[in-house]
Amino acid sequence: MIAAGSQAAAPEPTDWLGRPVSCVDCPHEEIRAEGRCDRGRVCVRDRRARRIDRFFAGNPGEAEKYLSHPYFEIRALAARRASLFLLPPLVDDPEPDVRAVVAQRLPLARVARLRDDPDRKVRMVMAQRLEGAALVAMLGDPDYAVRLVAVRHVPPGVLPGAMQDPDPQVRCEVARRVRADVLPAMLYDHDPLVRIAVAERLEPPQLVALVDDEDLRVRFIVAERGAASALPALRDDPDPEVRQRARDRLAALQAPKQQEERDGSRA
Structure with a gap:
């Protein structure tokens, strides 16, 4: 038992084979x-x-x-x-951590074939560096993490091709970056996290399409950002927070108009 106030001794350093590290035979x-x-x-x-x-x-x-x-x-x-x-000989290193470093440091021309590396961490590095058609091709990578990196780097005009990606994390990133004029195509994605990402970017009048969304988080965003036309349907929402937010926002939007009418009646 360790006495109060004392500290446990730090473990002895060991090498990669588990042997104690010694300075006696160190070459440095x-x-x-x-x-x-x-x-x-x-x-x-x-x-x-x-x-x-x-x-x-x-x-x-x-x-x-x-x-x-x-x-x-x-x-x-x-x-x-x-x-x-x-570094070129390390392109063929058996360890992916080493190949990932090489993929990050060497000129692209020297590491182009690593975009087909069997390890995803190496392909993720390549997706960060590639451009043009080579990068677009990585939107079809079998690993979602590689595709996620790719959708963060491709031009927004290319992203509609990834709207139907099988992974919701990838589709969320698409929703955050795709051009606003094609964003409504993702309104009815089956994953609520994707619809949340869509709702956070849509123009207020467009949010009326989501007033009946099954996910209360989506409806709350509609109540928080939607145009006046979307709010009446949410005043009686099953969720109390959505109801209150819709009522408060509708009152705030109507207040200037009501004030204007009162001012006009006094004139």
Whole structure:
């Protein structure tokens, strides 16, 4: 049992094979002497990514020596700091984390084939970088996460082709970015989160089409943003918050007209 006020000892640092980290046989004696590494905090032999990254951040010239290290985390972190000229062999690295770094750093011409990489994290990086037809093609990727990145980067004019995407998260992003003139085509999407995204962007007069929506969150947005023509139907909504919001907004919209009529009667 730990005594009150005392702190548990920090665990001993271990390497990627689970062995204790030792400075005795470390090849970086000069770096250690200069205070640019610190066992348990800044160390390339440690298994923890943060400690490895601190080492390369403080000693970027050492990164090239670790591009073929057997521990993938070291290779990936070294690839972030090493010269671009040394990275092409890593396009075929067996670890997707390493290939993702390479896909991010090398010129597109050198990594174009990674858009068909078997790992989605690599294809997601490619979807962030590609343009034109190559990017549009990624709207058909089998993984929703890759398609989600693609719809965030393609021109809005291309997005109607993704309105029927099978994943609601992708369709939500389409609803947030698609041109306003084609947005009404998504009014009756079967997923309420998509309809919410649509309702948040429609013009107030267009929201009358959603006054009978089955989801109270959609109806609340109609009550909050809709034109006066949409509000009477919501004054008796089954949900009390929707009812109150519709009544308050209708009263606020009618107040100027009523004031104008009163002023006219006094004239």
